[in-house]
Amino acid sequence: MSWQFDNERPIYTQLLEKIRILIISGQYAPGSRLPSVRELASEAAVNPNTMQRALAELEQSGLIYSQRTSGRYVTEDKIMISSIRESIAQEKIHSFYEEMKHLGYSREEVMNLLNKDKGGSST
Amino acid sequence: MSWQFDNERPIYTQLLEKIRILIISGQYAPGSRLPSVRELASEAAVNPNTMQRALAELEQSGLIYSQRTSGRYVTEDKIMISSIRESIAQEKIHSFYEEMKHLGYSREEVMNLLNKDKGGSST
Amino acid sequence: MSWQFDNERPIYTQLLEKIRILIISGQYAPGSRLPSVRELASEAAVNPNTMQRALAELEQSGLIYSQRTSGRYVTEDKIMISSIRESIAQEKIHSFYEEMKHLGYSREEVMNLLNKDKGGSST
């Protein structure tokens, strides 16, 4: 797990997105218990309050819920998880496509470029 | 031209990106003169200082240059413009592709989704 | 019986209120014997300690009393029961009325709205 942040955006936002990815991609399974706030915070090397805030926002979105004293759990609602996954993907695709159009690329050109990137190393 | 901003990122950054797009996509032609800071600022409904800052950063990148008394001009260097265009595109493609991989989408799935978005309305 | 809880308030408080309602509304008759802590706890799917605490507080208020060996009983004092019932009702009415006033509703408007809700389904 990477847990590295850029300074452009708030840390809690980046935490939120990272954990959301872990849930959406199934690495935190539906219904499973998350590590405690303190554990996650120390693992990510942030203040527990910061992690707390990220989790609180995730909770508000419904992806996780907290059980008063026993910990936090991923929602069991697989439909919600996959629908969030899809809506995030849709949003990313749409905005990506728009940005490329603004740069003056047609759909075909975008496709070509995407194909070229196929073997690219990742970060 | 839209000129609407979100509160997540500094306005001057958003201005910078918008103007850069205008140059890269050719709507501000190479060698042409930009509107004055005041004009641009009032058009975008921002503080002239903010617009000034955006232009200053653009100038630093070499995309525009200022002529002492007569104003600011887009660079005549078409090579630079197109190379910036391409590097921005490459970067967007790469990060987009990475993000989709994190969401668990394969290249083929991304392609399919992109094709589906074909007829989507734009903003 | 529902026995479902929200996370905003302590569970033992919610248990307490629910049982108090059962007594006040007569579903646990004056002088009758309550189910054992274990029974109640398993029925409500909570930890026996939690149920215990709820009952202890109820006992303190005088609504129930415990008989050394034979269990807990609802008080025979019908006057006390009905007076508690009325004071709770008064309190609810008063605070409800105040809240509606804060929202800017006159007494007449409240009455109208209450009449409209007449046929509403309940949870």
Next chain:
Amino acid sequence: MSWQFDNERPIYTQLLEKIRILIISGQYAPGSRLPSVRELASEAAVNPNTMQRALAELEQSGLIYSQRTSGRYVTEDKIMISSIRESIAQEKIHSFYEEMKHLGYSREEVMNLLNKDKGGSST
């Protein structure tokens, strides 16, 4: 303005509700600027962070929005304001009515009690 809190619920929740009432009842007019976080915090005698949190939640609900550096403003959307007002009222009425039913009061009895409370002093 009262600004007194009970210990049962988080302070930021109570702050949120109080400010929401001020907006909904029109005491903070649509489009008007709110006092700064620091002002509000000192007025309510709470830590600025606590006030900040309350305002952040209000912002998320759409009732207020923050202008990067100039302050926070009440939404201009009067429709939203009045619809929130009504939904809060509906919710209060419904739950009040339900609670009274649980206590064993019929609609007519509730009406009578409400009428009696007519001249009651408030807190």
Next chain:
DNA sequence: GTGGTCTAGACCACC
């Protein structure tokens, strides 16, 4: 001066 973020640390109710 404005909103916003982050840290450090303490304290609490709950189970």
Next chain:
DNA sequence: GTGGTCTAGACCACA
């Protein structure tokens, strides 16, 4: 030990 709240205080980017 769990989540949660609150404080105090520092710091930052922004307009």
